[in-house]
Amino acid sequence: MKICVLGSGALGSSIGGALAEAGSEVYLIDQWVDHINEINKHGLKIKEGDTKRRVKVQGKTDCTGIGAADLIIVLVKSFHTKEAIQKASSIIGEKTIVMSLQNGLGNEETLIKVVGKDRVIGGKTYVGGVLVGPGNIVSGIKGKYTYIGELDGTITERINQVAEEFNRAGLLTAISDNIGGMIWDKLLINVATGALCGITKLPYGGLYKVPEIRDCAFDAISEGIAVAKANGVMLSVENPERIWLMAAVGLPDEFKTSMLQSLEKGSKTEIDYINGAVVRLGEKWNIPTPVNKALVANVKGIEYWLEHYNTKA
Ligand SMILES: NC(=O)C1=CN([C@@H]2O[C@H](COP(=O)(O)OP(=O)(O)OC[C@H]3O[C@@H](n4cnc5c(N)ncnc54)[C@H](OP(=O)(O)O)[C@@H]3O)[C@@H](O)[C@H]2O)C=CC1
Numbered sequence: 553m554k555i556c557v558l559g560s561g562a563l564g565s566s567i568g569g570a571l572a573e574a575g576s577e578v579y580l581i582d583q584w585v586d587h588i589n590e591i592n593k594h595g596l597k598i599k600e601g602d603t604k605r606r607v608k609v610q611g612k613t614d615c616t617g618i619g620a621a622d623l624i625i626v627l628v629k630s631f632h633t634k635e636a637i638q639k640a641s642s643i644i645g646e647k648t649i650v651m652s653l654q655n656g657l658g659n660e661e662t663l664i665k666v667v668g669k670d671r672v673i674g675g676k677t678y679v680g681g682v683l684v685g686p687g688n689i690v691s692g693i694k695g696k697y698t699y700i701g702e703l704d705g706t707i708t709e710r711i712n713q714v715a716e717e718f719n720r721a722g723l724l725t726a727i728s729d730n731i732g733g734m735i736w737d738k739l740l741i742n743v744a745t746g747a748l749c750g751i752t753k754l755p756y757g758g759l760y761k762v763p764e765i766r767d768c769a770f771d772a773i774s775e776g777i778a779v780a781k782a783n784g785v786m787l788s789v790e791n792p793e794r795i796w797l798m799a800a801v802g803l804p805d806e807f808k809t810s811m812l813q814s815l816e817k818g819s820k821t822e823i824d825y826i827n828g829a830v831v832r833l834g835e836k837w838n839i840p841t842p843v844n845k846a847l848v849a850n851v852k853g854i855e856y857w858l859e860h861y862n863t864k865a
């Protein structure tokens with residue numbers, strides 16, 4: 553399969569690197585020139601558990617010269633989705649499938665507006681990645697599931713092909729006839745710890761020791777569950793405590809959510825697509841979401857501080 557990873561930072565490189573290692577024709581596309589140059593010169597350096605290796609994979613700073621892809625995996629941050637897919641028209645052919653594995657809600661809708669409904673499939677992943685430096689990542693693949701599915705729940709040949717390609721690469725991938733529910737399951741995991749970790753700056757070791765943080769997370773998750781149900785979503789788990797505990801499975805005490813990692817880099821976060829999405833849908837269904845509103849306000853406040861008051865930038 554010819555696979556283009558649109559946005560090859562922490563997660564895009566982890567997933568694209570695994571697929572390339574297993575023999576797929578992979579193009580890692582990213583606007584970070586030093587990262588792509590390093591990948592092309594020395595290979596992608598991957599640390600996974602105690603093992604380190606370099607993977608040969610093609611890096612590109614844009615889509616020029618690649619031609620139509622079989623599969624495009626979108627892994628830019630959610631606020632870059634529209635621009636990234638608009639710039640990717642040269643790799644979209646008649647049979648190209650486009651799949652987001654991003655966190656948050658709304659990415660499929662954005663992709664559909666640009667490439668059309670028939671090309672888009674759904675996906676969510678629990679694989680993790682950290683970008684250490686140009687061409688250098690830490691990847692967390694082992695035991696982490698990825699769920700993919702047609703948006704209408706049918707099981708098609710193309711879904712089977714993508715699942716096969718992922719599983720061949722050691723990316724544990726299951727096909728779901730309820731991908732909308734899977735997307736919400738992951739959203740609630742991000743609602744549980746993303747913003748609270750970002751606001752408190754606590755890695756998981758500390759985050760899980762403060763009872764008031766846990767209580768606040770339970771309330772944020774409960775609001776999310778109520779909104780999901782009003783929206784007709786079928787969740788796998790509806791117990792806030794289980795979701796809070798699931799958010800930490802397999803992650804070390806020093807783990808920081810991507811929300812905190814973004815803030816530490818001085819970057820914008822995906823808050824509008826995570827807790828912000830719960831608030832917007834709550835308004836639509838007349839469900840109060842005061843805790844998620846407060847989390848959004850706090851993260852937006854930190855983003856504003858970083859942009860306007862941070863003298864260290
Ligand atoms: N990292 C993780 O463990 C996990 C991440 N996710 C989700 O995956 C998505 C990606 O996250 P992550 O990999 O951490 O993010 P990163 O910031 O590490 O990677 C995104 C990359 O996309 C680049 N980019 C932005 N716009 C474009 C464009 N138009 N064309 C090509 N490249 C572009 C960015 O460049 P620049 O920095 O210059 O903007 C950046 O290098 C997010 O939705 C995140 O929530 C989900 C699960 C786990």
Ligand SMILES: CC(C)(CO)C(=O)C(=O)O
Pocket residue numbers: 655678679680741742745746799808809810811
């Ligand atoms: C679930 C979790 C916490 C780790 O993959 C995540 O998605 C994030 O950090 O944004």
